[in-house]
Every structure is written in structure tokens, then in C-alpha cells.
Amino acid sequence: MLQPAAGALPWGAGPSARWALPALAGRLVEVSGTGAAGSLTLAFGLVLDAQRRGEPVAWITPAASSFYPLDAADGGIDLEALVVIRVPDPRAGARAADRLARSGAFGLIVLDLGKAGALPTPLQARLLGLAQRHSTAIVCLTAKGDTAPSLGSLISLRVQARRTRSSEGRFGCALTVLKDKRRGPTWAHAEACRGPAGLR
Numbered sequence: 001m002l003q004p005a006a007g008a009l010p011w012g013a014g015p016s017a018r019w020a021l022p023a024l025a026g027r028l029v030e031v032s033g034t035g036a037a038g039s040l041t042l043a044f045g046l047v048l049d050a051q052r053r054g055e056p057v058a059w060i061t062p063a064a065s066s067f068y069p070l071d072a073a074d075g076g077i078d079l080e081a082l083v084v085i086r087v088p089d090p091r092a093g094a095r096a097a098d099r100l101a102r103s104g105a106f107g108l109i110v111l112d113l114g115k116a117g118a119l120p121t122p123l124q125a126r127l128l129g130l131a132q133r134h135s136t137a138i139v140c141l142t143a144k145g146d147t148a149p150s151l152g153s154l155i156s157l158r159v160q161a162r163r164t165r166s167s168e169g170r171f172g173c174a175l176t177v178l179k180d181k182r183r184g185p186t187w188a189h190a191e192a193c194r195g196p197a198g199l200r
Contacts, residue, residue, distance in 0.1 A: 018183070018187050018189065019042070019045070019046070019175065019189040020046070020049050021046060021049045021050045021053055021055060021107060021108060021137055024046070024108075024137035024139070024157070025107070025131075025135040025136065025137050026131050026132045026135050026136070026137070027128075027131060027137060027138070027156040027157055027182075028124060028127060028128050028131060028138050028140070028151075028154055028155050028156050028157075029137065029138065029139045029140065029155070029156065029157045029158070029159075030139075030140045030141075030142055030150055030151050030155045030157070030158040030159070031043060031139060031140070031141050031142070031158075031159055031161055031175070032141075032142045032143070032144050032145070032146065032148070032150075032158065032159070032160050032161070033143065033144075033160060033161035033162065034143060034144065034145055038161040038162060038163035038171075038173035038174070039141050039143075039161040040067055040141075041161075041163070041173045041191070042159070042161050042173060042175055042189075042191075043110050043139060043141060044067070044072060044075060044077060045191065046108060046110070046137070046139060047059070047072075047077055047082065047108065047110065048075065048076050048077055050107050050108040050137075051077065051078055051081060051082075053107065055106070055107025055108060056081070056083065056105055056106045056107060056108075057081070057082055057083065057106060057107065057108045057109075057110070058082075058083040058084075058085060058100050058106050058108070058109045058110070059082060059083070059084050059085070059110045059112070060085045060087060060093045060096050060097055060100075060109070060110065060111045060112060061084065061085070061086055061087070061093075061112045062086070062087060062088075062089070062090075062093070062112060062114055063086040063087060063088055065112075065114070066084070066086065066112075083100075083106075085100075090113050090114070090116060090117040090118060093111055093112070093113065093117075094111070094119055094120075094123050096111075097109055097111045097127060097138060098123065098126055098127060098130070101127055101130035101131060101134065101136055101138060102130055104130075104133070104134040104136075106134075106136055107135070107136060107137065108136065108137045108138075108139065109136060109137070109138045109139070110139045110140075110141065111138065111139070111140045111141070112141045113140055113141060113142050113151075114141075114142070114143050115142075115143040115144070117140070117142055117143075117151075118151065119140065119151045119152060121152055121153075121154065124151070124152050124154040124155070125154060128154050128156075140155075145160075146160040146176065146178055150178070150179060155179065156180070156181045156182065157177070157179065157180050157181070157182075158177075158178045158179040158180075159175040159176060159177050159178060159189075160175065160176045160178055161173070161174075161175055162174055162175070162176065171192075172190055172191070172192060173190065173191045174188065174189065174190035174191070175188065175189050175190075176188065
């Protein structure tokens, strides 16, 4: 996971206000990418934005893998205020997202589905209804390329993450909009980032 570069805009404050919590509230969002594409960086930009707005955040992750907490903290994330739920498989993760969304307590729920993740259409419909009712952004992370189909027709916004090296220890993290039901794929978002210790 990358952090905002010194002198650059912090996570969640990039050039596009469309990649911020208010623009994603009430929506099902899919962030896809393969390898070290920057999906986590983009997602944690939203986490930081939500925390700065005083919104509770939940992160649902497979038990076998997770983000590196020290990198998140180095990027400004308040780990004590971040609810992390580890689940055995994507199905359990989807059930956890449903319960959290039903509570109405969270401004942002991130669901890491990985490579094998899927969301059945009935569950998507429930999550979308709950997201709209409680103004919650539900962001699903998937590991796949931009030519692979999205999670389903109820995904309101799908973006593809990509990471590029700009110089020693400096990276660009950007998203390409593949589908946006509200505005069309007519916008982009990019952030200047620095690599964590060991990634130079």
C-alpha cells in the first residue's frame, strides 16, 4: 500500500471530488485491479476521507490476507477507529457486509472479495437498498482485469486501479472509470504517492 507523497494532496483529497465519500454514499462500488495495482491505496484514500468526516468505517477482509496495518497508520489512518472483520470466505464477508449495512452505523464499508469473490444478485439488491437508506458507501475490492465482467448489474460505479512508478520511491496511483451509472465514464482520479519502507 502506498502513502500520499510529501507535498502532495493527502489521501481522499485528490483532484477529483468524485472519488470521495459524499460522491459514493448510497452506492455499490467495485474497485478492481491485478497484482500491485493500487486498489488498496485508492480504498484507503476513501477510508481516510471518511474518518476525517467523522464517519465510522468497517473493513471486511479474508482471514488469509489483509492490509499491512503499519502502512495504513503511516498514511494517516486511525487504526483504533477502524473496525476490521476477518472472515473465512467471500460468502461470510458478504453476510458481514449485510449486517453492518443493516445497522446504519457506518459511512463506509469496504469488502475485500479478492480473486474468487462474487456477490449474488439478491445480496447486491439488499446491500444497495441498505446503502441508499443509510447513505453508506459500500466498496468491493476485486482482483481482476478491466476486461473481466463486473460483480453485477447493480454495481453503480466500477473503476480499475493502476500504479505507475514516477521516480525513485515515487508512484502514481490512478483509477480508470469503467462504468458510472450517475455520470458516465467521463472522469478520472490520480494521486501522487510514496512507497512504504522497502518499496523504492
